[in-house]
Amino acid sequence: MTRTPPTTVTPVRLWRWRRNPLKRHSDVVEAWIVLAGWLLALLAGVFAGVLAAGTSQSAFTARLSQVHPVAAVLTDGAARTPAAGSGYDDGRVWAAVRWTDADGSVHTDRAKVVPGAPAGTRITVWTNRSDRVVPAPVTGAAADLQSALTGALVAPAAGALVWGAGWLVRSRLIRRRMAEWDEEWKQIGPRWGNLSGGRG
Template identity: 55%
Template sequence: MTRTRRVRTARRPFWRWRRNPLRRHSDVVEAWIVLAVWTLALLGGLLAGGAAGAAVHQSFTDRSAATHPVSARLTENAADGPPVVAGYDVGKAWVTVRWTAADGSTRTGLAKAVPTAKAGSPLQVWVDRGGRLVGPPPSRAEVICESLATAVLVAPVVATAVWGGGWVVRRQLLRRRLAEWDAEWRQIGPQWRNFSGGKG
């Protein structure tokens, strides 16, 4: 009975960086490419994610700075207005409100109110610098969540793109290496066969 012995070859880390007679110039180039790709993927992903999150945070901050609350009053019962059918305010109704702008003029517009609100009831609304009705700015918690979510989404996308580019380059190097091996074998192969035949 023949016992098959499995020979485990120890894989030496950083073998492309070590001096050995089998190491080629392309191996060294590939080692540098791998190092550069991983570094760019990690740092690039972190930096891109941080920049995207900061941009979202700044956008919300600018939006909040460009709006301010004013006290308005309902001109009709909210129950008579059309219901809100989408978004976070489902269950409320659209109602016409009136408020006094900073220049003293009277403005009207549509806002969302609970269905039980009566005509003449006060309602806080948000207006922009032009005096137009806008939605309320996001809360601090919403800003933080949106910024973090953007950073978490952007970081792996950028890292994956960098890694994909490195993979393409490594594939090209592999094809070049195989072509070099094929060319060398065409030179050495006939000599090897002649040597083997002569030995027999």
């Protein structure tokens, strides 16, 4: 007894774009939705990424315009180790500083400095319009890098959101097509069975 070799099914690529007597209007619509979904996802990702990077860069520029550096001195020696439970440890410690504005007014505040720095050490601190010490702004290459990273993170998220919307539309089309096939089979199925019985 000879054994029949298994049949290999070769998938037909891009069948929705080829001439096919079995192809339905919904298949063509689905093909266009898939194409449009990928194109819109790509465009949305690029647009959102560029917009996010630009917004981030604008935020850095706006903050830089609201603060300015001043030369200050430590009024007391800095501790040699950070205080326990002081939160994020960047290797520096808090110390009292003093600086004088251009109009001669004297200000004091606390700033992070190198551990163990003696009193009288000169440092540069950033202050806001209320003459309070604030963290140094992100500038230069660091600002450019953070803006680029922001855009790189936002771009795929926006693209995935658009692609997901297209996938939902496509899923509804698939369910509709399956329902159409089911209705047609209910009509053709009984006749197909009668034809098979007649041949037997």
